[in-house]
Amino acid sequence: MAGPKVELEVRGLTKRYSPQVTVGPLSFEVMEGEFFSLLGPSGCGKTTTLRCIAGFETPSEGAIALGGRRLDDRPPHRRDVGLVFQNYALFPHLTVFDNVAFGLRLRKVDKAAIERRVGQMLDLVDLPSLGARYPAQLSGGQQQRVAIARSLVLEPSLLLFDEPLSNLDLKLRIQMRYELRLLQRRLGKTAVYVTHDQTEALALSDRIAVLSQGRIEQIGTPSEIYERPASAFVADFIGSSNVLRARVRGDGGPADTAVETEHGLLLTIPRIPDAAGATVTLMLRPERFQMAALSNGDAARANRFTALVRDVTYLGEDLHLRVLASDRQPLLVSIKNSKGTRAIASGAAIDLAIDPEDIHVLRR
Amino acid sequence: MGRGQPPPYWVLFVGPYGLYLLVFLVLPFANVALLSVYLHSPTKIAIAEFTTANYSKLWELYYANLFFRTLRLSLAVTVVCVALGYPLAYLLARARPRSMTLGLFLLIMPLMVSTVIRVFGWVVILGNEGLVNQALRQLGAGDGVRLLHTEGAVIVGLAQQSMPFMVLPIMASIERISPSLEEAARNLGASWGQMFTRTILPLSMPGLLSGALLVFSVSMSAFVTPALMGGRRSRMVGQQIYEEVLSAYNWPGAASLTIVLALLMLGLVGLALWASRRRARLETAR
Numbered sequence: 075m076a077g078p079k080v081e082l083e084v085r086g087l088t089k090r091y092s093p094q095v096t097v098g099p100l101s102f103e104v105m106e107g108e109f110f111s112l113l114g115p116s117g118c119g120k121t122t123t124l125r126c127i128a129g130f131e132t133p134s135e136g137a138i139a140l141g142g143r144r145l146d147d148r149p150p151h152r153r154d155v156g157l158v159f160q161n162y163a164l165f166p167h168l169t170v171f172d173n174v175a176f177g178l179r180l181r182k183v184d185k186a187a188i189e190r191r192v193g194q195m196l197d198l199v200d201l202p203s204l205g206a207r208y209p210a211q212l213s214g215g216q217q218q219r220v221a222i223a224r225s226l227v228l229e230p231s232l233l234l235f236d237e238p239l240s241n242l243d244l245k246l247r248i249q250m251r252y253e254l255r256l257l258q259r260r261l262g263k264t265a266v267y268v269t270h271d272q273t274e275a276l277a278l279s280d281r282i283a284v285l286s287q288g289r290i291e292q293i294g295t296p297s298e299i300y301e302r303p304a305s306a307f308v309a310d311f312i313g314s315s316n317v318l319r320a321r322v323r324g325d326g327g328p329a330d331t332a333v334e335t336e337h338g339l340l341l342t343i344p345r346i347p348d349a350a351g352a353t354v355t356l357m358l359r360p361e362r363f364q365m366a367a368l369s370n371g372d373a374a375r376a377n378r379f380t381a382l383v384r385d386v387t388y389l390g391e392d393l394h395l396r397v398l399a400s401d402r403q404p405l406l407v408s409i410k411n412s413k414g415t416r417a418i419a420s421g422a423a424i425d426l427a428i429d430p431e432d433i434h435v436l437r438r
Numbered sequence: 439m440g441r442g443q444p445p446p447y448w449v450l451f452v453g454p455y456g457l458y459l460l461v462f463l464v465l466p467f468a469n470v471a472l473l474s475v476y477l478h479s480p481t482k483i484a485i486a487e488f489t490t491a492n493y494s495k496l497w498e499l500y501y502a503n504l505f506f507r508t509l510r511l512s513l514a515v516t517v518v519c520v521a522l523g524y525p526l527a528y529l530l531a532r533a534r535p536r537s538m539t540l541g542l543f544l545l546i547m548p549l550m551v552s553t554v555i556r557v558f559g560w561v562v563i564l565g566n567e568g569l570v571n572q573a574l575r576q577l578g579a580g581d582g583v584r585l586l587h588t589e590g591a592v593i594v595g596l597a598q599q600s601m602p603f604m605v606l607p608i609m610a611s612i613e614r615i616s617p618s619l620e621e622a623a624r625n626l627g628a629s630w631g632q633m634f635t636r637t638i639l640p641l642s643m644p645g646l647l648s649g650a651l652l653v654f655s656v657s658m659s660a661f662v663t664p665a666l667m668g669g670r671r672s673r674m675v676g677q678q679i680y681e682e683v684l685s686a687y688n689w690p691g692a693a694s695l696t697i698v699l700a701l702l703m704l705g706l707v708g709l710a711l712w713a714s715r716r717r718a719r720l721e722t723a724r
Contacts, residue, residue, distance in 0.1 A: 176636070
């Protein structure tokens, strides 16, 4: 196999609203069949990027190519790109059937073929018997399926999603997320998905681009983004994290470097060569702390310290603890709820451990 | 309703205006209806003797033409207002708030000027020595073209006067259509024109219909504008009623004209509403 083919290529995409408000330049590639997410807080430029691809915004600079052909000089209705809107944007005066048939009718597909393809599509999104209903008679989840069917029936080269699940309640959102993923896998459609919900991005995507203030902070697989965030922004935006500034004290062993955080906690981290005296930024995921001695990994290397519990948030499956490690360093710690955690209360002292491999050094 | 029990709350809400309408609209109108079947007398204006003469007289060619002309001119005004008002309404509905406020102000401003003054403005523009004729003369394109006192002048005057009644309801209904529907249609392969005829136009139909009904009604009953801008051959029903009352002192005749005009309008408006209801029911069958 010659490796995956690039389906969508965005090069130096820039949109200037004013000298202060600028998106880009952004560059990324989406492979054929890939589920690619643009993730970031509101105002980061993710929706602007999507709208540039769909043709509803004109980029100030840069190029967009789909399947090797320039896209940005084509009007929105000649782009072969399907867009699923946040508010579904179903036509309220048309039935579900007519909504899905809308694009086919514009393409002068004959009547029998429209019947067949719309029928297949409604089966695919699991709404086979609702063709005669009007959008106002459907639930939010059903409306979203119709919107997806309406785009899919045209077999576009690229599917764009603009926060399609954000108007649904939590349970439905999780179910739709799962169905969306299955559907995209089954059809092998290339998808670009815009969201501000990091869980959604992690659950759905093959790769994620994290955006902040019009710039790409990091592009990577969900685990790369989560485990090895490129910046403090990514570490903070994806999941919760402890971002600590620390000074390198010297080599701690053949594979280790010893550091001291600005609040005086001594830690062993994976070796950084010749860095004595340098300042580094560390990222520790709250769920990587353990209460008992480390059973796996290199137990001898583990960081151990006593921590004073200042606050406990009970979340059922997990407990979130705010602790002071070694009397000085505030940390956020997440531990699984179990028999041994019952005694934990504000004011208790607990022993914590963390593997050096679970301490990530941020590049910026 | 038992004794001492308070009347249902809606009576309190509707009551005062209902009373007002009863005293100042329903009763006078009933009086007009009564007058329309009374005998006309040149000396006593009306004699309390029942007759159908006032109505049968309306079959005469003069009156048939009058009604037909009134309908035709009102329809023309409505068409002009739709053609000129719809694009404006669309633009305003999709404009930024500040431009929209300014546009609305400019649109409604003429309503703050009395009809007589506005018509006088048209006289200055369209008259024999008016701006248009002066310009034509300068260009050598005509000398003293008769613009004022024509049906065209009446249509122009009425259309200008009733434009806000067309633009406002259309604008309100377009404003309620999410711009994302337009984008969805474009995204599904519709050119701008296809998008417009398949989404915006059908969805703004209620507004278009109310606007058309308003403009049509205002034009049907117009009096000042056709009187001052129209000629002898472009007389409308409103003028005729005015003259029957004040010049001919034929109040029963004026009354029969009034009743027929009112019934005609009621019938047409009712028909239009029924048609739109039917349409709406077909669309949102629940």
